[in-house]
Amino acid sequence: MGNIFSISLSLDPIITRCSDCATGQASYICNLEDNLHAFQAEVAGLKELRSDLMSRVRIAEDEQQLKRLNQVEGWLSRAETLINDADQLIVQSPQHVENLCMGGCCSTHPRSSIKFGKKIAKKLLEVKDQKENGDFSDVASKPPLPSATERPSEPTVGLESNFNKVWSCIQKEQVGISGIYGLGGVGKTTLLNQINNKFHDTTHDYHVIWAVASQDRPIERVQDQIAKRIGLSNEGWKSIEEKAEDIFQVLCKKKFALLLDDIWEWFDLTRAGIPIPTQENGSKVIFTTRRLDVCCQMQPNRDNNIRVECLPPGEAFKLFEEKVGSETLRMHPDICKLAEAVVEECAGLPLALITIGRAMASKKTPREWEYATEVLRQSAASVLPGVGKEMYPKLKFSYDCLPDERFRSCFLYCSLYPEDHPIEKYQLVDCWIGEGLLDEHTSLSNARNQGHFIIGSLIDACLLEKGQYNDRVKMHDVIRDMALWIAGESEKEKFFVKSGVQLKEQPKAKKWAEVTRMSLMENQIENLTEILECPNLQTLFLGSNDLKVIMDDFFNFMPMLRVLDLSRNMNLKELPVGIAKLVSLEHLNLSFTKIRKLPVELKTLAKLKYLNLEWTRDLKMIPQQLISSFSKLQVLKMHGCGYGCLLVLEELEHLKYLNVLTLTFGSFSELEKASRFNKVFSCAIEHVSLINFRDSRSLNMTALAKLQHLCILWLWRGVDLEEVKIESNIIEGAGCFHSLRNVNLAGCNHLRDVSWVTFAPHLEELEIYKCNGLEEIISEEKLGEVSELKGNLNLFSKLKILFLHYLPKLKTIYRHALPFPQLKEIRIVKCPMLKKLPLNSNSAKGQRLVIKGAEGWWKDVEWEDESTKIAFLPTFKPGI
Template identity: 80%
Template sequence: MGNIFSISLSLDTIITRCWDSAVGKASFPCKLEENLHALKNEVEELEAIRTYLMSRVRVAEDEQQLRRLPQVDLWLQRANRVITDADQLIVKSPQHVEKLCMGGCCSRHPRSTHKFGKQIARILQEVKDMKEKGDFSDVACKPPIPSANKRPSEPTVGLESYVNQVWSYIQNELVGISGIYGLGGVGKTTLLNQINNRFHDTTHGYLVIWAVASQYRPIEKVQDEIAKRIGLSNERWKSKSLDEKAGDIRSILYSRRFALLLDDIWEWFDLTRAGIPIPTLDNDSKVIFTSRRLDVCCQMQPNMDNNIRVACLPSGEAFKLFEEKVGSETLQMHPDIHKLAEAVVEECAGLPLALITIGRAMASKKTPREWEYAVEVLRQSAASVFPGVGKEMYPKLKFSYDCLPDERFRSCFLYCSLYPEDHLIEKDELVDCWIGEGLLDEHTNLSSARNQGHFIIGSLIDACLLEKEDNHRVKMHDVIRDMALWIAGESEKEKFFVKSGFQLKEQPKAKKWEEVTRKSLMENQIENLTEILECPNLQTLFLGRNDLKVIMDDFFNFVPMLRVLDLSHNMKLEELPVGIAKLVSLEHLNLSFTGIRKLPVELKTLAKLKYLNLEWTTDLEMIPQQLISSFSKLQVLKMERCGYGCLLVSEEMEHLKYLNVLTISFRNASELEKASRFNKSFSCAIEAVSLVDFRDSRSLTIMALANLQHLCTLTLSRCMDLEEVKIERNIIKGAGCFHSLRSVILDECNHLRDVSWVAFAPHLEVLRIAECNGLEEIISEEKLGKVAELNGNSNLFSKLEILCLHNLAKLKTIYHHALPFPLLKKIRIVKCGMLKKLPLNSKSTKGQRLVIEGEEGWWKNVEWKDESTRVAFLPSFKPYVI
């Protein structure tokens, strides 16, 4: 009975389901028209909802800078699909409605009508469902801030090592702020782009913010760029004060680990005032900035080890960059072009901006003659003829010039372009010319004026407009020099005529001499000046380093404003023209390294003369009596290695009440002793002394030189009889002898056995010793031991930068113990075969980059204190090539 009941129940279920199915299938055709009408209405309402929702999304995205919610985006995608499907069915509906019969309850094609009716019912339900889900209170939100935005950046040449160095600073938790500085156009911004993009391409926890400072309102500009990056920028933001903006920025960045990449700052940037938290060990944030100014880097980050100078490209990489811009096809058009291209690259001196600009300009030049012209133009500092140079490159570089503090700084900068390309300019020489030209303030004494001049030089170095060669010399990058000459050429106030280093053989001609204010013909091959110089506004004339033999008497007749005249390094020039007396405005006269045999008495008319340089005029035999004393305003008199004995005019010198600087030579001990009795003001003026050809003295007491309080340079040359320089305790106990001494040169002093006295020159920077055949040790431990209680060697060589030892056959020891050399840059040891040990250990230079030059055979035989010392200095060696 149970089985019968079970079967009966199953049959009932089957019959019911079949009935329902039949009824359901019948309903699709019966409700087809009704469902179609309903579908059209529902689709219209869904389209209206979609349109309204899209308008809300557009407002949020376009005006409020928001990002649509994912669920809203998904709903819109589904709504679009459903509406499309519904529209397609509605389009097909007429042909199915026509097949209906019996009042719409049956169809002539029941199967297809049933299927279509089922599709209509399904899509109708989907439309209804989409309408119910289309009610959103919020359609968008603030987008998540990406860690870094990709910045456009071309492939770079020569910056890879800098990118890695900056990246190492970013990974170093002890480095919070780091500066990138260098010449305009050297690639600092490109480097910062590379850093930004490395952030973009790697995994890290930083919020990376890129901002460009500006000279005008830099804090506000950076604040606005930060606001855009972190989502604060809106209409309300614009109306806020600087402090309010700072507060908003601080509230967000305070809790974030950020990396601020700050491009092109020109002065100290106050991070705190801008609302940027100072990077610390706790927040592990970073600030990386670029600047053309070294002083800005020091103000932002006083630890110079954390600042990076971007240098110009070496020759190989420079040519590679140039080739990229000019195209290899152009370089292969003719066999001569490649060689000429190398000359063009050399003139660009590794500056990427110049290589790129001139490379593009030369890309269409296919003949050697065009390239020869380009080389000629660049060598004449006339690069503005190239497309893009005068309108793009120079103005970009000129911005550094425009940002100098005032016209005085700008004039001093332009003055440097008078020197030839790659010329190493002596700082003191440059400053003395500025003083002669009247470019500096009026000062009560020469020392103050020189200090101002050196301050300006430092500022030009900081602005990367001059390059520091060493403590005493600077140079000008070739492209910066060209830019300076371009500025001077465009100026209405200052007109330059510069043909230095052109290999000229004759005096050049110009159309408008009357406009020229400064003229330089340095480093040429001019022998005769036989045409009158008619330059009524000329103030500086550089004629140094020529082959001058004759200057006509009337040459200077029409240069009444001339203040600076440089005739130096003309060894064939034996006589000055008497017409030099016409230079009534002259303040600066440089006759050093000339063949002048006598000074004309007519020089007495130079009543304004403040600077007279007679150094190394070895043939000078006569200076008229009362000539030197007639220069009543003379401040600088240089007579070191002058052929005319300095002491012959010593009495006249004592009447020069403004004399501040004197360089002088002594030929015997009696002259030196006499000089020690000079009045105090006279002895205080002595900056450099040469002891030359001492033949009558075996010993020299330190007392004779120690009284010269401002002695900077001391030379002992050809003192054949000199055996010893004695150290007296009483003078060492006194004012601190040789306190100002910076440079010592010893040459051909064959009987000297040591130079221990230099241990009492605490600020010695340069020590050069050559051809002293009897020298056995530099510093005698025994001699110092006798005055050990005076602690004379407590700072031995602590300021030394250069040590050069040449041809010292018996030299065995520099010093018996290892010494710290915190500032040492170069040691050169040549033909000192017995010198086996150096006063070095692994800690001597404290990470300072030291170069040790010498013969390879000598280097192999050096005996090191220990293995760690050998390893430390192994990379320092550089073979010396004679």
């Protein structure tokens, strides 16, 4: 009896479980495995559907400037939540499957299995339903146009009374057109900016349009800007008249305020399609010009035209002192009196006061100030019509004070770029090198350093301005005009510049033989079918056109050409064989073109030192021994090139002057093979990209860590990549990633951290996009494994930019606050789990840090303490 009793006890749990299985809920256990398989497949399909939809949305937003539909945004948000929930259930599923027994019909933990099975079944239905609702014919639409768009504006000196006059004039019902006129650089555009921003900051019923006319093709340029502002597509327009008709049909139904900057002659509003402002329609046109006669032609009533006067002596000196610095003025008793003489010579012109004030900021002795005063007084150069005889000689003072002719030539070179064009520093310096403007007998590295030193000097002299990004500069329009005037007056240098003026055909000129530099960039030229006889031409900029055909003989009579830029001609598929006639060519830029092969005739370019093939994705054929025939080649850029980098590495071994190389690898094995070419690989590579690599879960960075000149590293779409390794002997040695400045990661979904970037001591920019599995940037545990990094307070000591985009699992950047002594900008986008930043009240001290992100995310940020919160709240800029 005891044995029987014992047996009945051991069977009890099984009987209980079978009893549960007999109930109506047993199906959740019996169907669990099938439901799981179906669930995983449906989730995978939902992810693919979401990815496809996001691609359509990005194209609509980035390329078509549309705004995503609310229903699309809602669907994406719900899909993201569902996917996150689903991923968590899938992670939990193995333990529930292990609990199944008796062929999957029962469970050792029935209640838990039933509960989990219910969740799976419920989520399966939700995912299916979400997929069925994800079919959108349209994903975006045109956003509503704001009544006015705010423009950047600096604090001004002495413009308050002028502003009040203009604003008062605008308020008068009987005044439809108002003019603002005065000398170049007197502050007219600044004043118009303030008017625009007044509209932005007040309630009104105007549709405010900002447009810049300038000298070249003013009507067409203004038409394009108006069309963009009022939401008209310019596709299909063939003539000014067609544009005018479409613009008129829109504007005649609006009450508009057109702010028209920088007109040089009478502007025909009717021909442009702009309804004439009247008291009945209530519209306004406010324009700026340097010429009173233009004002009178546009608006005969002089009371409605406001002259912007130069500053009176007191305000002029105040502005000058602000730029030169009160410390300089106090260096010697005589300097202040001499400064008054300099201010007097500037005649109250703000641009001259600012330019010369900054130029004199470092001059600490009376002799320097006496020289400045004398030079200003004796300058006898003439000026361009419409600018005024007093302006250019005074502005030219900064040019005359440059150290030598090399600096002056480099400055004039910048005028080849279009108005308001952001000029990439590295591109500019490489062109200077190609033209021979920098020391030719030094190393490439030293020549580049010299170029950047010159750029810094030109910025200091206010002849160049810092761009929006640190790697760019720009040239003020007036300064550019002055530079072109100087070049036009020069006996040595003759420029032909028609950049950014919407040319559709190859221009004509009478005196090609005199031209030394030519720029036709940023136009719409399709064909070059006429020979240019330019025996003295040294630089030719043809970038950013619509070039399709370049005749074979086009380059026949340019024997001195040293720099040729054909970049960003997206329709250019082949090079003319006549390019072989450019026997003096040293710099050839073919980046962002559609060329499919390099002609073997390029072998005649024996002096070529710089060849840029970046993002020539269609390039599939380079003749053997072509690259190695460029025996003087110093720079070869092939990042994003369609031609396999391994095919040229062997040839590169023979190029003894090669200093800069950029490459893209499609697999880890390619990288390993490339590393065997030790001479080229270790000494020349400046930029490496690993894109679409699928052949490794672990990436050993040892080969890359040893690269002496690696500045930029991109890891994109490493589908299987789970970890990045660096061998301990490399970490312990000196120079690991010593030159690395920029790291960009995207689409590496299995990476959980990027702790390896801490081995790059000079890292300045870290950008991470769409790494769905990333949980932390720097792992404290992994740092602890490396003795050299334990307690390291210098992490990110050089970091300036930190961009983190679409990282759904990211929780921490680093667990402790860091000093960040150089940090300029943090940008956080779609990182919902990132609640705390590695900041305390001492972080980024002395820096003008900007933190950008969504307002909802910012509200949830957790701070170290109240003082940290107070310190960083003002740094936030919403809107991403």
